[in-house]
Amino acid sequence: MSxxxxxHTPVPSRPKSVHAKSVLDPEWExxxxxxxxxxxxxxxxxxxxAVLHLFxxxxxxxxxxxxxxxxxWRAQIAPQITPVPWWRRRWLWGVVPVAASAALLVVVxxxxxxxxxxxxxxxxxxxxxxxxxxxxxxxxxxxxxxxxGDARRELGGNIDRGRGVLRSQLxxxxxxxxxx
Amino acid sequence: MTMTRAARGWMSLLAGLVLGALLMLxxxxxxGRLAPSRPEVxxxxxxxxxxxxxxxxxxxxxxxxAGAIAALERLRTTEWPDRAxxxxxxxxxxxxxxxxxxxxxxxxxxxxxxxxxQLAAIAQEGLGDDYKTLATNAFTARLVALRGEVSELRGxxxxxxxxxxxxxxxxxxxLQQALTGAAP
Numbered sequence: 001m002s003x004x005x006x007x008h009t010p011v012p013s014r015p016k017s018v019h020a021k022s023v024l025d026p027e028w029e030x031x032x033x034x035x036x037x038x039x040x041x042x043x044x045x046x047x048x049x050a051v052l053h054l055f056x057x058x059x060x061x062x063x064x065x066x067x068x069x070x071x072x073w074r075a076q077i078a079p080q081i082t083p084v085p086w087w088r089r090r091w092l093w094g095v096v097p098v099a100a101s102a103a104l105l106v107v108v109x110x111x112x113x114x115x116x117x118x119x120x121x122x123x124x125x126x127x128x129x130x131x132x133x134x135x136x137x138x139x140x141x142x143x144x145x146x147x148x149g150d151a152r153r154e155l156g157g158n159i160d161r162g163r164g165v166l167r168s169q170l171x172x173x174x175x176x177x178x179x180x
Numbered sequence: 181m182t183m184t185r186a187a188r189g190w191m192s193l194l195a196g197l198v199l200g201a202l203l204m205l206x207x208x209x210x211x212g213r214l215a216p217s218r219p220e221v222x223x224x225x226x227x228x229x230x231x232x233x234x235x236x237x238x239x240x241x242x243x244x245x246a247g248a249i250a251a252l253e254r255l256r257t258t259e260w261p262d263r264a265x266x267x268x269x270x271x272x273x274x275x276x277x278x279x280x281x282x283x284x285x286x287x288x289x290x291x292x293x294x295x296x297x298q299l300a301a302i303a304q305e306g307l308g309d310d311y312k313t314l315a316t317n318a319f320t321a322r323l324v325a326l327r328g329e330v331s332e333l334r335g336x337x338x339x340x341x342x343x344x345x346x347x348x349x350x351x352x353x354x355l356q357q358a359l360t361g362a363a364p
Contacts, residue, residue: 136344137332140325141283143351144318150358151318155276158269159226162219169219 024059028052216267225266229255229273236280245288252281256305268314275319278306282326286333296333303327316357321350 029052032045056062064072086092216222232255239248260274282303285294294302303326311320328343 136340136348137325137329140322140328140344140347140351143348143355144322144325147318147321147351147354147358151272151354154317155269155272155319158267158272159222162216162222162226162267162269165216166219166223 024056216265216270218261218265219267221261222266222270225258225261225270225273228258229277232277233280245284245291249281249284249288249292252277252284256281256302263310263314271308271311271314272317272319274308275306275311275317275323278302279319279322279326282306282323282330286326286329296330299330300327300334303330316350316353318351318354321347321354324350 029049032048036043036045053062232251236248236251239245239251255277261270263271282299285291285299285302303323306323307320307327311324314320324343325347328340328347331337331340331343
């Protein structure tokens with residue numbers, strides 16, 4: 001148990017207790033502590049003691065000694081109101097590993113098994129880069145894809161001409177009465 | 181014996197006509213417009229290949245790469261007609277088939293694998309010896325480009341470069357033709 005009223009400076013002008021068990025009587029605290037001890041140290045009398053001290057303070061200001069004030073500031077007030085640096089904040093310990101894992105995942109997923117980077121369809125620069133430096137084979141294959149339609153039409157036209165010549169030959173033979 | 185002025189004039193006219201006719205025939209032959217001597221061969225070949233190409237399309241749609249390659253390999257055993265018999269169109273049809281086969285083999289090297297030398301032999305077989313006398317067309321240009329890819333596989337960078345340059349020149353000519361044809 002802490003010493004009773006250790007933080008209080010005695011008030012010289014305080015009158016002697018004229019009324020037994022008055023609210024300003026320090027015996028209240030002893031009585032409350034004794035009652036708590038009798039109850040087996042169950043519960044708390046801090047609230048009641050706080051009220052007692054409030055009454056005393058209202059009755060006569062109880063100044064704190066500078067040392068006691070410093071100790072109170074250092075032990076209780078300062079830790080509560082001093083801002084925590086950003087690198088010591090607790091949420092950072094959760095966010096940093098998650099962000100690092102996500103970045104690693106992005107790097108792994110964007111790289112194909114053979115080490116080549118997968119082209120991102122949403123990135124507009126990817127096709128431009130691919131088009132800027134194609135291999136000769138792929139460039140020629142793309143050219144063929146562009147020319148293929150016209151080439152097939154022209155080839156089909158040639159075959160149709162052959163079909164026309166064949167038809168005319170067959171008609172000529174039929175008109176002569178020959179067999180093919 | 182001296183020719184009269186009139187006779188010389190007639191001779192010049194006749195020579196001009198003969199030369200003009202020859203040039204026209206050569207021009208038509210170069211453009212592939214000379215009718216084949218046996219058009220029925222070309223027509224039969226074209227019909228056969230059309231069916232086979234559709235079959236290959238179907239096999240590819242079913243992801244049966246091995247089946248598609250096998251179907252095109254069977255076409256290699258076809259007795260391809262000469263240019264004199266079936267015209268230039270028959271050669272273009274052959275180049276188309278071989279180009280498709282080589283493209284599949286290069287894209288899927290693990291399916292029924294062939295060595296780079298064997299692929300080069302396929303390319304040479306498809307092109308033939310006189311492909312350079314053909315009128316410029318996209319199918320021959322593609323097969324030449326594929327021969328360049330095969331040369332690259334063989335590690336013969338000079339041959340690859342030559343083939344790519346040749347194919348590029350062909351394609352440039354075709355694009356020029358397309359642009360000229362499209363111009364008003």
